[in-house]
Amino acid sequence: MTHKIAVLPGDGIGTEIVAEAVKVLNVLELPLEMETAPVGGAAYEVAGHPLPESTLKLAQDSDAILFGAVGDWKYDTLERRLRPEQAILGLRKALGLFANFRPAICYEQLVGASSLKPELIAGLDILIIRELTGDIYFGQPRGRRVATDGHFPGAEEAFDTMRYSRPEIERIAHVAFQAARKRSKKVTSVDKANVLETFQFWKDVVTEVHQQYPDVELEHMYVDNAAMQLVKAPKKFDVLFTGNMFGDILSDEAAMLTGSIGMLPSASLNANGQGLYEPSHGSAPDIAGKGVANPLATILSAAMMLRFSLNQPEAADRIESAVRAVLAAGLRTPDIWSEGTTRVGTREMGDAVVAAITGKGITKS
C-alpha cells in the first residue's frame, strides 16, 4: 500500500532540513508518495495566507505530514492571523493533533555537547508528552481592550484565556499513562495547581484517570520545580506530561539535555493515528541559508513518522541506527560540534545518514 505524505518545508532552515529528511526517506525505497506544498511565510508570499486551503487539504488527505518550521522576524508586524506561526497552530487544530510526543534522548556521543555535566545526562531517555490543541494557546476570549477594572481602569490591556475541558485532559492523560506502560511505568504530571484553577482541574482529572492505571506510578510536580529538576536531575523523569504552554517551554529546556535543540524530534498525533512530524525547534532565521543547521531532529522525526503513522518500524530503526552511526563516526553540525570531532554542514550530515543506511560508508570531508 502506498502511503501519502504531505511535505511542508516552511521557512528559514525548514527547507534545508526537510530536504535532508526527504533524501533519507527516498533511500529507504518504501512505497511513499510525497507531495510538497508551501506553508508559513513561504505560503503567505505566494498565496497571501500562511495555511492556504490547498495546503490544508493536502495535509488532511495524507497519511502523515512531514513539517519543517515556520516563522521569520520580518512577519512579526503582520496581523496575527497572517503570521507564519498560525500555519502550524492551524494544522494542529484542524487535524485535531492533540498528543505531542517529544522524546529527549542523549546519544552517547553527544554527552559532551550539552551544557550540563556529562554524568547528569549520560543515558538520558525521557519522553515529554505535551497537550497540543488546548490551554492558553487556543482559549477564547482573547484580545485587546480598555480595562474596566484591575490595577489600571481605563488603560489599554491585552488578555488570553487559559482553559481545559475534562475530555481534553482525560484523553491526553490516557495517552501519557499508556505511553508509560511501554516504558518504566512512571508519569510526572506537571501543573501549576497552587495558583491556577485550570491546572488544579488538570491535576484532579489526571488523578482520576490514574485510577485506571494502578500499575503506573503518578507524581505531580509544579512547573517551576519541574523546570529546575530538569536541569538538576533530569534522569529522575521518565514520562513528563503537561499542558500546551508548559510543554512548549519545558521541551526547549529538555532539548539542551540532548546536546542541542537540533536533536529533538516530535510527533503530533490525532485520535486516528494520523500525525504531523516536525523538529521541536523553529525556523532559526539567524542561521537560515548558511547550510549549517542540524537536520537530525527532522530526520529523526521522519523515523517517528514511519513508526507511528506508517507501520514501518524496521525502516524507523534503520534511520535511528544510521543517526547513531554518523555520530559515532564523529560527524557534527556546528551546534553539536566539540573538540576532536568533524564539523559538517546540513547536506553533508544528510548524505552521511544516507550512506550509513545504504552501507556505502560514511565519508568525512
Ligand SMILES: NC(=O)c1ccc[n+]([C@@H]2O[C@H](COP(=O)([O-])OP(=O)(O)OC[C@H]3O[C@@H](n4cnc5c(N)ncnc54)[C@H](O)[C@@H]3O)[C@@H](O)[C@H]2O)c1
Ligand atoms: N514549529 C515551528 O515551526 C516553530 C517552532 C519554534 C519556533 N518557531 C518560529 O521560528 C522563528 C525563530 O524562533 P526562535 O529563534 O525563538 O527559535 P528557533 O528554535 O528557531 O531557534 C532558537 C536557536 O536555536 C538554534 N537552532 C534551532 N534549530 C536548529 C538546528 N536545527 N540546528 C542548529 N541550530 C538550531 C537557532 O539558530 C537559534 O539560535 C520564530 O518565528 C518562531 O515563531 C517555529
Ligand SMILES: CC(C)[C@H](C(=O)O)[C@@H](O)C(=O)O
Ligand atoms: C511556533 C510555535 C507556534 C510553536 C509552539 O509554540 O507550539 C513552537 O514553539 C513549537 O514548540 O512547536
Ligand SMILES: [Mg+2]
Ligand atoms: Mg516551542
